[in-house]
Structure formats: structure tokens, C-alpha cells
Amino acid sequence: MAERSFIKAFKGLLPILRIAKITLICLVVPLLFASSVISGKNVRGPAFSGPDNLMEMPADWQERTVKHESADADLVVTLDGQMYHAWEPIIQKYAKENSLKIVVNNGTCGVAAGGLTQKSIDMGVFCCPPDRTDRLPGVRFHTLGIAAIALIIHPDNPHDNVTLEQARQLFGGAQRNWSGTTLKKETLVLPVGRLHCKLRPGHWRLLLDNKELFSPDLFEVGAMPDMIAKVAANPGAIGYETLWMMRYYEDRGRTRFLKINGYSPDDPANVVSLKYPLYRVYSYAVWEGRNLEKPHARKLGEYLMQQAEQLEAKYSFIPASALRKAGWKFRGNELTGEPE
């Protein structure tokens, strides 16, 4: 009797249970999906800064004109180290063709920014998208193109591919060993980072936004060759560097790159379509406006834009024109956003 009444009651509950199940599926699954997306977005840093967010500078600074250290130079250009080897010969060729004396310094984004801040250079070439601190009054950025940032590993590491999430776990310390590989079980992951240009958007911040998201075990190196040397010397290491620099510093040690989500960084189409999500942005900044603008600097910039279209393949460089075609967002000549 009791059994019958229980079965009857249970049958009465069935529709309610069905509704509850459907409701649960409809609510929980989107929530789970949303949370994963949100979590991904949380760790990924900004790719670009707003072009309108300019640095405020004192009036006396704004009145100053550009003054070179080298008095007889027609132009002074500071190139980031990523760009120097590829672009210095191009600039010198331009100088020769136009009978100009152009002093080209090998530096960093910081040095280029410093040169602009001090108004001692006519052009600064950056390997990162500009930050607000770079957006000085009178400075205009022109994007030359982008290049993939490869995740690099030791040649003995049998891994060929990781998901972006796995890459974040490897650098963030959530995955601490290389399980499921022919590497020794106890081989710990050694994330190697060069957390340069912390204020600037893009570059490594597309992987993890800030230094706090990286593993406490992160081994920080200061220079690009140190990155290559460190990864090449440690079977469990993982680092990042552009393909060109990876090749350029091959004498420091052999490394190889990983695919992300099955997409290789050496295929420009993967990068342009953002299937391969890590890249750095190359731009040059010149002065605009009264007392600051120099026709030679502007023409040199236009020349660099032209040359970007035909840069040798070894530099793995994707010119701005290819990005425009693929729907990347530009304001003027500056790349300001990824395609929708």
C-alpha cells in the first residue's frame, strides 16, 4: 500500500523533475561556458591602448623642439632590438639614396620612448603597441605590421602543440610537469619569461595580462638571447620569442616552437586570422605638428611602410596592408584593434 502511494507520488513528481532538468541544463551550461570565456578574457591583457588617451605634458615641454645629440644628423632614429637587424640596412639604404645622414640607434621600446620624451630623436620604432606614456603630444604612431610570438621549447621536448589554455597553465604554474611525454616524469615545467614593457598592451600580455598571473617559478630573463639560451639549456623550459629572433640567436642554443590549438605561428594566415593568438605589433612614431614635424622623417616613414610589404620572409613579418584586408581596425595608420 505504502509502495503504491510512493510510486503514485513519484509519477506525479516526474514532470516537475523534467522541468527542473531542462532548467538546469539551460542555466548551468551557458553559465559554465560564460565563466570559461570570462576566465579567458580575464587573463588575457589588452591588445591595444586607446589612441585618444594622451599623456599630459607640461607646457614648457610642449614648446621644446627636437634637438639631436649628434648635431650634424639629418634624422635620428631609435629602433627596438627586434627591428634593428631587419630595418637598419633599409634605413641606411634610404639615407644613401636621399643623401641624408641618418643616425640609427639600437635600443628598446623604452629607449625609443625615452628619446621621444626627451625630444632627442625624430623617429622611434616600437615592438609593442603604444601605452598612454608613449602617446606624447605631437607623436603619431604608424603601424608597420605584426609578427607571431612563438612559444619555444627545448628540442628534446616531444610536444608539438598546446591549447592556449594549456599554455597559460604552463606559464601560470597550474601545470607543473610535462606529463604524457617522453621527457622524464619528474621534469618540471620551467616557464621562462621576459616581462618587458609591462605598461604597454599586447605582446606577452596577450598570454597572461600581468606579472602576477605568471608562475612563482617563472625564471625571468632580461634579454632576448638569454631567453633562447635558457630554454635551449633546460629540457623542461618553455618561453616565448618571435620566430625571427629565435633564428637570429640560434647560436645561443637550439629551440623549437609549439603550435597553439593546432595552428603554427610560421603561417601568416593563422596569425592574421587570429587562429594563432600571440603576436607583437611593430610601429614607428614620428612627430607631427608645428616646430616638430620633419618632411624627411615623414618620407622615411612612408618608405618604411613600402618596405614592410616586401620584407624578406625570414623576418616572418606580416605587413599592415594584410591586416587591413583581414579587417583589423586602424585609426589612420595606427593599428588599434583586432578584427571582430
Place this chain on the structure above:
Amino acid sequence: MNTLHDRNSKADTATGTTPVREFLNRVPLTLKMVLITTLLGICLWAVMEYIQSARLKKIFYVQMFDKISEQSMEWRISLDQYIRFHHETAEIIVSQKAFSDYVNSRRWSSADEEVRYYAQPPAWLLRPSILRSLVRPRYATLLDADGRVREIYSRHDDRISASELLHPSALWLSKSREQSFVTKIDNLHYVITSEPLYDPHGKLQATVMLASPIDEEFLVSAIGILQPGYLMALVDHKEDPTVLISNNHSVLPPGTHIHDLGDRFLVTGQDTYNYGAAEYMINLVSLISRTEADKLTDSVISTGRYQRNIIAPAFILTFAAIMVYITRRISRLNKRMSDFSRQTLGMKTEELPKGDKLYLLEKRFERLKGEVAEAREIIKKQAEEKTVKESHERLLTVLNGLEAIVYVADMQTHELLFANNYTQKIFGDIEGRICWQTIQSGQSGPCDFCSNEKLLTPAGEPSGVYTWEFQNTFNGRWYYIQDRAIKWIDGRIVRMEIATDMTERKQSENQVKESLYEKEVLLKEIHHRVKNNMQVISSLLNIQSGKLKGRPEAEVFNESRNRITAMALVHEKLYSSDSLARIDLSDYIKSLVNSLFAFYGKSPRNISVTVHADSIFLGIDTAIPCGLIINELVSNSMKYAFPDDRNGEISIRMEDISSTARWDYELTVSDNGTGIPEDMDIRETASLGLQLVTNLTEHQLQGTVELLRNSGTEFRIHFIEPKYKNRA
């Protein structure tokens, strides 16, 4: 025999001995080898010293360079970390409750309030023990919410003069947030970092800014005190970099050009703090003194040198001991060779002088070689002499046994060197005497008929055997003589004569010759008489035919007469020729044709006859049938071929075809006359002449006759010359 001294002199000349070599040869081998080993050892030692030192230095420099490069990377990382830690330190300061409590407790009233300095860490800063384990900033400034510096901790208790630090710009504050920012203040690089404090509503309350000049003290704090010999410097980023700061200003003062240090230091460098947060590129250069590297190298080299110093003398002593042992063995071998030379070869050996035992061994070996060769020559010569002597003895024995005169005479003096028993029986004991005085008689000097000149070639070599017959003037007997020049046992060229007595044979020959001559005369006489008889028969037939003149029977007699003439002509040719056996057919045919011309009254102007039978000689048994055949055929041509005195040609050809056919001869008799009728068969004809031709050809000559009617008449007869048969 050459003396030993001579041989040594020759050997020395051959090897080109010089006074220096002579001197060296006199130096004992052991001493020499020890000296050479020592000299070579020293040279080798010196070369190894030089090569190893240079090589080791190079290796060391490479190793040191690698090491310093690695060290440099570590230092750069340490320096980078120390710079970065400035910001982390600022974060820790701000995150302290003590800091927020202090800021909340402070009420900065006006903008003109004087900045407060601290020589000891103030309450808002970290405790000294914590600062020591993080970074020790030169200056820590506390800024209010408006960005004005209110309080300063100065580790050196000095006052800040730089307005950039006293009144930091918004740009500075932005750039130094979240990172350590490197810039230049008053030509000195500074690390600057800042960290803000916000209230729960996100409103800025205060900012901590840390600033440290990058100086020698900074480097020591970041990297520590370096080992002696190691140096470190921060240099500017130029093609010709100069020192900004070093850990040892006495050795590397600021402004030193790095490129000038290459002679004294191994240098490697790389840019540091390459984080994009520095407005200036600074390279960290690591240096190691080459003197320090050389010290390390020298310590290794000196160890190697010490080992070589021990090994080299040990090597020389060992080698000397081995050489002493070898020298003793060589001395013993020298003595054994000397004994062998003296005892076995019977050579007189002289004691060799003292000196290089190996050289003496070579000398001794050279001598022994000469001695052995000499001994072999002697043995060979003795054997040859013995052989010659035995051979000579055998020759004399053979010659003595011959039943002929055999003697040997000197070709110049004519002295008889040997005469065999047979000769001595005839001429007595004549050895040692002169030949022309003993073997011949009546000679006042060498014989006119002496054959000596015929026995030698113009070069004076024996020319072979000269054979002649001679009647000895001493005993009047005939000899068949064979003379030849031979080499006598003493080496002289002498004349050897072997004269066989042929007196009896000579007599028999003379008898045969006489008999043969008588037979030849007799045979000629027979032929002559046969011919004469046939001439008589021919004359009788001529007389008979004359009586039958005009009658057909006369022709029979004439033909018979011609046939007998043909046969008689054979006999005439035989007895008038040198040979009684064979006649010259050409001569015979010409004579026969002439007689037929005469008989038939034909003129050679009308009928020309050509005869081709040169060098053909036939015996009588063949010549007579041939002559009869030719007689019949030519007669036939003259009678019938050229009627009415027509002109024509008759050809008689006899060829020896024995080499190409089964027959010996081919006789062709042809004319270009009217020709024999086609229906006439030469074997069935009534003509006696043609019957004779076929009968004689087929039965006597065992041949064949063939009639050809091409252009006139041609008889072609093949036959074999019958062998002579003894009719007796």
C-alpha cells in the same frame, strides 16, 4: 787480391766519407745516441713547451671566455632582478598596514610644508631587517595624493638636489608605476619605481617612490663582491663603449674605453635590463684579467712541465741503456763476422779502429761482402780452369786416337804446340819445332800454301773451317785437310790442322775420271756413227725419191727421209753437246725447222716460225718422239696450211707445266693457215703423219693429243717425260 785497406778506402770513397763523418764514425755509438736523444729531447721539449703553452693558453682563454659569458649572464640576471625588486619592494611597503595607518594618520596641510628627511627607516618604510633582504633604496619618498613629496628617507643621510626627484612629473609617476623605470638624472642613471595607495573608494591617498642611483654601491648590492681578477662594468650603448660604472674604479674608472682593454682583459657583454622600461640602453660588461687567466694557465703548464722534466731524463736514460745493450750485441756480431772472414773465407782480417760500433758493423759487412764475392770468383775461376784443363785433356786424347795428321801450331811463330801420335809416327817427335821445317820439305820459310790467313777474319777472330787437298811435300802423299783457328788452352789463337790421308782415294778418282772420259768419247762416237748411218739412210731415200720424181711414191720417201733427219738431228745434237744425256730442245727445234724450210723450199719471209722452248732439256727417249711429232706437224702446216704461197705463221711452244698440272710438258704446234677439215678425225685419218703423231703421243709419251680449230690449226699435246730405264 786487393788488400783489406784498399777495399776500405774504396768503400769510404764510395760512401763519400768526409772528415766530419770520419770524426763522427769514431765517436762511440752509445755516446752519439745519447747526445742525439738528449738534443732531440731538448728540442722536442722546447717545441712541446711552446705548442702546449700556446694551445693551453688558447683553450684557457676560450674556457675563460665561456665562463665569463655565463657569469656575465648570471650577473645581468641578478642586476635585472635587483632593479625589478625595487618595484616589488615598493609594493610591499605600500601593502603594509603600518604604511596605510601612517598615511591615514598624516594630514599634510599645505603645499609649502617642508619635506621631512629621515636618516633611519621611518615608520611607513619597512624594517631594516626586511629592507636588507629585499633592496636597499638610496631614497624612499612619500608623496601625497597630489603627487607632492612630503617625506624622504635617505640612506646616506644626504639631501636630494635633483628637482626631478623632489617634484616628479606625471609622466615619471606613470612610467615608474608597476615597474622599475631607469632614467638619467644629472648624468647619473637612476632606478625609479613608485606604488600608489588607494582608499577603499579607489581614491589616491599617497604614493611611495623609491630611487637609487646606479653606482658602485648599487652594483655591489645587486651582484655582490666579485672574486679577484673579475671585474664588472656598466657601459653605454655605443660603438666605442665607455665605462659608466664599474665595481672597481681604481682599475676601471668611468670613461675608460672598453676596446682599449682587450690586451689586458677578456671582455664580454650584453645589454642589461632590456625590459622596455629604461630610457637608456646600458650594457653590462664582464671582464677577467688576462694576468689572472695566465696564472691559471701557468699553473697547468707548470704541472705539465714538471711531468716532462721527469719523463725526459727517464726517457734518455732508458734509451741510453738500450743503446748500451744494442752496442754490446753489435760488438759481438762484429767479432763473429771477423772470425768467419778469417776462418771460413781464409781472409786476413785487420782490427778495425774503435768508434761507432754500428759504423764498424757496416764496414765489417761491406768487407765481408767483398771477401765473399772474391772467394766466389776464385772458386768459379778454379772450377773453370779445371773444366778447361779436363776438356783439353779429353780433346788431346781424342786427337791422339785419330788416324789422321793432327797438329796445332802457333800462327805467328809456326811452332808446333801439339802433334798427335799418328803425326809423330810419320814425322817423329816434332812438338816444339817449326812446322814448315818438319812437316814439309824443301821450305826455306813459311809455306806459300800456308792457310793461316784464311783462318781468321779481318778482326782476327776464327773464321771457320778451311778445307783443301794437298800432296805433302815431305812424303808425297795426298791429304784431305781441314784447317781452323782455335783458342788454345793458354788463350792463344792457334792453327789446328787435321789432315786425312786420301792418297788411295785420289788414285781411284783418277781412274774413274779416265774411265768416264773414255766412255764419253765412245758414246759421242756412237751418236756420231748413228747420225752418220741415218744420214746415209736419208741419202739413200733421197736417191730413191729422186728416181720417183713426179710420182706420188716419191713423197713417201721424202717424208721418211725427213723423219730420219729429225731423228739424226737428235743424235747430232747429243754428241755435239757437253751433256750426252739431254738435248736443248729450243736449239733442236730451230735446227729441225730450218731443215724443213730447206726441204719444202719455203721462205721464212712467207712463213714465220716462232719457237718457245727456252730452258727445256729432254732425254733421248723423249726428244726423239717429240722431234718426230714436231717434224710431222710442222711438215703438215708447211704442206697444207698455206696454199698458193700464202703468208702465215707457225708457232711451236713447249712449256714445263709440272708445277700446275698432272703433266710434265705441254707441246703446242699451231698455224694460222687454212685449217684441217671439220670432219677429219686425227685418229681415223689415213695420214701417216697424223697417225704417227697420235701413236707417238699416246704410246711412247703416254700423253694426250688435242686438236683445236680456232683460227687455223692447233695441236696441243700433254705428256709426262718417261723415266730412264736401264736397258741392260
